[in-house]
Amino acid sequence: MKVTLSDEARRYMGLFDEETDVSPNDCLVESDRVVFLIPAGEMADAIGPDGRIVRRVEEKIGRTVDLVEDAETPAAFVENALAPAVVRGVTISEQGDRVAYVEVVDADRGVAIGSNGQHIETARRLARRQHDIDDIQLT
CATH class of the missing domain: 3.30.300.20 (K homology (KH) domain)
Structure with a gap:
C-alpha cells in the first residue's frame, strides 16, 4: 500500500532525522502527539541515552513523541505496534x-x-x- 504523508508529517520526519540520524519509515500526526515508525534495529539510536534524543525532539515539536519499531512480517509488526x-x-x-x-x-x-x-x-x-x-x- 502506498503511504501518503502530509506536509506536516514530512516536516516532522525531516526534523526527527536531523536530530537522531534515524530516518522514520512513516509518521502519524495527531492533535497531541506524533508517532514515528522507526526502521527495525534502530530504536536505541532513535531514543538515545536515557531518552535524551527523543525528549529533544518532543521539545522542538511541542508534542509527545511515540515510537513504533518496524518489522519484516505483518505479525511481528502488529506485535511491535502494541508494545509494551x-x-x-x-x-x-x-x-x-x-x-x-x-x-x-x-x-x-x-x-x-x-x-x-x-x-x-x-x-x-x-x-x-x-x-x-x-x-x-x-x-
Whole structure:
C-alpha cells in the first residue's frame, strides 16, 4: 500500500532525522502527539541515552513523541505496534477482510488498548498503512 504523508508529517520526519540520524519509515500526526515508525534495529539510536534524543525532539515539536519499531512480517509488526503490551501470538486472517487476531496477556489488555483506545487505534492505522491489515482484534 502506498503511504501518503502530509506536509506536516514530512516536516516532522525531516526534523526527527536531523536530530537522531534515524530516518522514520512513516509518521502519524495527531492533535497531541506524533508517532514515528522507526526502521527495525534502530530504536536505541532513535531514543538515545536515557531518552535524551527523543525528549529533544518532543521539545522542538511541542508534542509527545511515540515510537513504533518496524518489522519484516505483518505479525511481528502488529506485535511491535502494541508494545509494551506482552503479546503471546498474532494470527493474520485472510478470509474477507485481513484481520490480525492478537493474544495479549490479560494483565496487559489495558496497555494494548491505551487511554480511550488510543494505542490500539494507532496500531490499527499503522498496520493498515504498512501491511494492508484492515483491523486488529484482541483475543
